[in-house]
Amino acid sequence: MEPSAEEFMREAVALARANVKAGGRPFGALLVRDGRVIARAVNEVNQTKDPTAHAELLAIRRASQSLGSASLSGCIIYASGHPCPMCLAAMHLCGIQGAYFAYTNEEGEAFGLSTAPIYAQLARGPQAQSIALRPLRPSDEHGLYEEWKRQQG
Numbered sequence: 001m002e003p004s005a006e007e008f009m010r011e012a013v014a015l016a017r018a019n020v021k022a023g024g025r026p027f028g029a030l031l032v033r034d035g036r037v038i039a040r041a042v043n044e045v046n047q048t049k050d051p052t053a054h055a056e057l058l059a060i061r062r063a064s065q066s067l068g069s070a071s072l073s074g075c076i077i078y079a080s081g082h083p084c085p086m087c088l089a090a091m092h093l094c095g096i097q098g099a100y101f102a103y104t105n106e107e108g109e110a111f112g113l114s115t116a117p118i119y120a121q122l123a124r125g126p127q128a129q130s131i132a133l134r135p136l137r138p139s140d141e142h143g144l145y146e147e148w149k150r151q152q153g
């Protein structure tokens with residue numbers, strides 16, 4: 001019998017707990033397709049000093065590598081904590097079908113683990129955020145995308 005959604009989530013939380021014991025942050029994630037675990041990961045920000053080494057992102061990378069595809073359609077992600085906007089965007093990029101989390105941003109807030117402020121920034125639009133995206137094209141620059149299109153044949 002296939003494990004249930006709750007059993008997958010129990011494993012994601014268990015990964016997070018084990019990561020805490022190992023000096024990491026309290027996050028773990030599972031990527032599942034057709035009832036089978038394709039990738040497991042924990043947050044490795046403390047261990048690697050890579051600020052993007054979130055459990056969900058690492059699980060997506062591992063799953064893509066093991067499946068040999070940048071598309072993870074049909075996959076479900078089980079994350080111990082509410083995914084941040086970076087990881088949610090990565091889920092959109094690879095076409096994940098669904099996502100679950102065990103602990104909310106509200107629960108994480110008192111511990112500095114909420115990413116709600118980043119969601120609030122993103123809700124403002126690219127030009128209105130504290131990091132405003134500003135266009136800057138060198139005067140003689142043009143045709144990059146056309147070059148790519150030609151390379152495609």
Ligand SMILES: [Zn+2]
Pocket residue numbers: 054055056057083084085086087088
């Ligand atoms: Zn994240």
